[in-house]
Amino acid sequence: MDQTSLSDPVHLDVFSDWLLLQTSQLVFQEGDTIVLRCHSWKNNPLNKITFYQNGNSKQFSHFNANFSIPSANRSHSGDYSCRGSVGRTPYSSKSVTITVQSPAIPYISLPWYQITFFLMMGLLFAVDTGMYFSVGRDLQSSVENWRNPKVRWCHGPQDK
Structure with missing residues (x-):
């Protein structure tokens, strides 16, 4: 059109991984709840799901693609990944580094x-x-x- 111009360029990353480990954030405070989700490409049905922390198995489920840590502490920091099958083919996600830190000392302000x-x-x-x-x-x-x-x-x- 006459009164329009080109927009700024946008960088778009397309994931070609079959599995993706999702989390709401990468840094948590002690006491927070951490929820991880193992998500399959195109939302294909996923089964035989295992969650790993630093290469060690943490949870296995036949169909539950969510892993929850209700009250995180510093020992929950690490590299997390998931493995699951789409149909009969097993896939693994890339790892996600999660950090759990001590809460900052609150500043007490007096009214x-x-x-x-x-x-x-x-x-x-x-x-x-x-x-x-x-x-x-x-x-x-x-x-x-x-x-x-x-x-x-x-x-x-x-x-x-």
């Missing part, structure tokens, strides 16, 4: 009202401590004056 509360409590403590020592010093002075016989108590300037 403004909690910060204000702690600052006010500190200020009140400082004022209270200052008053305690000031009143204590005045009381000490009054007791010493009371014990001194030369000091006479009076109510006002007319009593002097």
Whole structure:
């Protein structure tokens, strides 16, 4: 058409593998659930499915193409693959590297009202401590004056 132009080029990879191991992500946190799916080309029926971690068999099923790890930990990191038969022909997927990492230390942020509360409590403590020592010093002075016989108590300037 008159007002159109060519789009930017797009790179397209076409998989020719009979089996593909699918996962929602490659990096998980400890405690996450990992779900792997062994998917066949053109969604052909798949049977005799085995999942592997680092070459070691983890799960075999006649028809279940899903493998789940409910609460992942760091030992679940590794290279995963699957093997299954399409019809009577066995196929293997390429491996997928999955990493399970420790959760990051959460940053604890205090809301403004909690910060204000702690600052006010500190200020009140400082004022209270200052008053305690000031009143204590005045009381000490009054007791010493009371014990001194030369000091006479009076109510006002007319009593002097």
